[in-house]
Amino acid sequence: MSSQVEDAAELPPPYSEYPTELPTHFPIASFKPAPLVSVTELLAHLRLLGAFHKLKQDVQSQAEGIATTNKELGWVVFVNRAVYRFFEWTAATWNKSSPALGEMYIPPLDVIMVWHTYLLNPRAFFEDARRMSTTYCTNLIAIEDMPLTLISSLIDPQTLDPLPPSEKRQLFFEQVSQMSYHMPLATDYSDVLTLNCPFCAHPNPSVRWVADGKSGFAQTKFSHTCEQCGESFNKSNIGVRRFCEEVTRRRTGERVFISETLLHYLTGTRSEDQSVEIMTKIFKWMDAAFQVNQPIPPESNVEAEITTLATALRYDYLELSDALHRAVRPFEAPDRTRQTPRIQRISVAYSHAGLASLDLVGAVLRQGAFIEKMVELGWTQPGRFDLVSESAPLVRSIARYHAFLDLMATAPTSFFVPTLDIDLAWHTHQLKSYHYRDDTLQYLGRFPNHDDSVASPLLSAGYDLTAKAWKSRFGVPYSVCGCIPDTDTESRLSRFTSKITSIGGS
DSSP states (O other): OOOOHHHTOOOOOTTTTSSSSSSSSOTTTBBBOOOOOOOOHHHHHHHHHHHHHHHHHHHHOSSGGGGGGGGHHHHHHHHHHHHHHHHHTSSSOOOOOOOOOOHHHHHHOHHHHHHHHHHHHHHHHHHHHHOOOOOHHHHHHHHHHHOOHHHHTTTTTTTBOOOOOOOOHHHHHHHOOOOOOOSSSSOOTTTTTEOOOOTTEEEEEEOOOOOOOOGGGTTTTEEEEOTTTTOOOOOHHHHHHHHHHHHHHHTOOOBBBBTTTOOOTTOOOBBBBHHHHHHHHHHHHHHHHHHSSSOOOTEEESSHHHHHHHHTTTTHHHHHHHHHHHHHHHSSOOOSSOOOHHHHHHHHTTTSSSSSOOOOHHHHHHHHHHHHHHHHHHTTTTTOOSSSSGEEEHHHHHHHHHHHHHHHHHHOOOOOOHHHHHHHHHHHHHHBHHHHHHHHHHHSOOOOOOOTOOHHHHHHHHHHHHHHHHHHHHHHHHTTTOOOOHHHHHHHHTHHHHHHHTTTTO
């Protein structure tokens, strides 16, 4: 977020004159839908953000383990462990009979934190859930709408600690994931995880989270020597192995669409025909060398096919990128400084360990910056909005979010940057993944992504553009009518809801 946005959100404002109830509808382009998010959902979301913040504080205040000497590393390791647990949970067979997510299916708070962040990358989550027919993808569809109010009810409203789980809830998680429900807050330097070697597929049960030379799995230079084959492997090797597994499963007739091919880049609409067309094109060079577009019988030696392709790519996502570029630019030598955007996104999707197409560890850590701003604003404080008369900031947040959507509808190609209060409502909408996609496709004609990794200069320019467009359309300053309105404009801003509900005529 730009410094202007951050500076505009330092203190909670007086909202005494602003409405405390939502109107029956908001205009978005030519539509007038009922509110897409509610005050109750924002309250539940804020409690959850407060719980995440409290969890981080608890991890970093441990009297033993890594955090005693390096608090930031202690948190990074904890997030890595949480992501590992999320994948173990979502890759397990749930035997779920009910379409609704009841309390029994809600995982521990650390896993919820990863789930929450994944949903805040809506296109990646939606595509990952639908590009294959694996257990992992099936489970993602089952959790694509986060039951915020239910999860909020499982958090102590005063301490923000998770309440003790029911016996059924704890047993379900432990049975399907084969892990303890309660993850230790402290990680010791001797703690390990199990990883399969990407070269020989042998389980390695003694991979350290933290090791000398920053070579632990939770560190930037991860490397481990396989205890079976003796090869040294890293996260890129694991990611490329995953790419080769998907390509080979596709050759056996399984339903597989490679990451970053199933959704239209501009609109986010889903097209399997487009994906097949893209894969046929970008695999052209590899097909000539390794027949990756040629079917093979399901009874073939699949592991051998996977290993052959991965070896040819040197288990390196940059080599994968070069191979894809040779197909789209056959008369040019691969140039890693001039990658086409789609090829770059595909290769990056297979540059890390895990089952997701994005680096969930990095995404969770980045999301922490937004949580800190909500804490600094005072909105996660227990009791902050207990009285209906104090709910005006949340009503305004929702009103401004709908105005933001209306603004997006008027300028489909513009890059608009939200303020903190708008971002809170936007995030809350995204946690209802299925509805978020349907709503935005209907009212905006596209399925907007939410990228929190945009560089600061682009954010700053986007914020300036948003402020000008907002003032032109709604007649009020963008930053002023957000987090800290001054006394001179407060009376004008208190009529903001009524103004935007009349946009577009009757």
